[in-house]
Amino acid sequence: MILIKGGGGAGLNWEGIARDIAELCRTNRITLVHGASYLRNRIAERLGQEVRTVISPSGFSSVYTDPEAIEVFLMAYAGVANKRIVAILQRQGVNAVGLSGVDGRLWQAKAKRDLLVREAGKTKLVRDNLTGRVEAVNTGLIHLLLDHGYLPVISAPAISHEGDIVNTDNDTATAVMAAGLGARTIVYLFEAPGFLEKAGQEESLVSHIPRHEIESFLPCAQGRMKKKLLGAMQALASGVEQIFFSDGRVEHPVRDALAGRGTIIR
Numbered sequence: 001m002i003l004i005k006g007g008g009g010a011g012l013n014w015e016g017i018a019r020d021i022a023e024l025c026r027t028n029r030i031t032l033v034h035g036a037s038y039l040r041n042r043i044a045e046r047l048g049q050e051v052r053t054v055i056s057p058s059g060f061s062s063v064y065t066d067p068e069a070i071e072v073f074l075m076a077y078a079g080v081a082n083k084r085i086v087a088i089l090q091r092q093g094v095n096a097v098g099l100s101g102v103d104g105r106l107w108q109a110k111a112k113r114d115l116l117v118r119e120a121g122k123t124k125l126v127r128d129n130l131t132g133r134v135e136a137v138n139t140g141l142i143h144l145l146l147d148h149g150y151l152p153v154i155s156a157p158a159i160s161h162e163g164d165i166v167n168t169d170n171d172t173a174t175a176v177m178a179a180g181l182g183a184r185t186i187v188y189l190f191e192a193p194g195f196l197e198k199a200g201q202e203e204s205l206v207s208h209i210p211r212h213e214i215e216s217f218l219p220c221a222q223g224r225m226k227k228k229l230l231g232a233m234q235a236l237a238s239g240v241e242q243i244f245f246s247d248g249r250v251e252h253p254v255r256d257a258l259a260g261r262g263t264i265i266r
Helices: 014-024 037-046 067-091 139-147 170-181 211-220 225-237 253-258
Strands: 002-006 030-034 053-055 061-063 096-100 107-111 115-119 122-126 132-137 151-155 158-160 185-190 242-247 262-265
Touching: 002 014, 002 170, 014 030, 014 067, 014 253, 030 067, 030 170, 037 067, 053 115, 067 096, 067 151, 132 158, 132 170, 139 151, 139 170, 170 185, 170 225, 185 225, 185 253, 211 225, 225 242, 242 253
Parallel strands: 002 030, 002 185, 030 151, 096 151, 107 158, 185 242
Antiparallel strands: 053 061, 107 132, 115 122, 242 262
16 A cells, blocks of 8 residues: 655646556555645635745644635535646546545544644734644544555544544554554655755755654754655555655656655654
8 A cells, every 4th residue: 555645735636646556556555635825815816815835833834724715625625626636636547535534534534623822922822713623533434445446645634532523644644544554665756856954955965764753853844844744754654655746747657756866864
């Protein structure tokens, strides 16, 4: 089982990703998770809604999600992005099925409505935040699709144990999925050649991170990369053997990642 996580940036080459997946599907079971942050921001701007990013006291960024933000989130992730990616895969002969974490309780999350955030040098409590952390995955549904020749294409949001739609971190959800599915390989694709020791400087690419040294790279990780590293740590602890961070903008994103063109964590 190979689990592929495509980022939400505007520059990802989804046509190339789909071509690589079509080739891999001949000999591997594949599940795809995707983001849509760029599209969410565009839709929010068109609707005149602010996308509010908050920073936790430990330095992790997340998007504050109220009921209006959840509507935009659903439009971008489970709607436009998910169906566009499914269509691209279908053009490559891959019988893809698009799902959100809500469908079939695919991603079951523990709701976290109160957040501690850092603003203007002070720690504040933010309430009524519709977010959650994925704790369980309906792996039976994924295996059902795979066993019948379908490729699952999955996006946030998740569903809470109480049945509410909640925003969630895709990278954490990917790690939980890997554990439940028994995946041995995860490929993360985004708008950089791999993990960069210095953010924005591609010449600082780290080609190999030993699994027992991941934590030492957290201080130089910026933005979403911190959560990717934490997700990688969680996945490796659950039995994943190797993780690839690689460039989703190139002609053959998945093929290049598996060939080691990026960052290998093992």
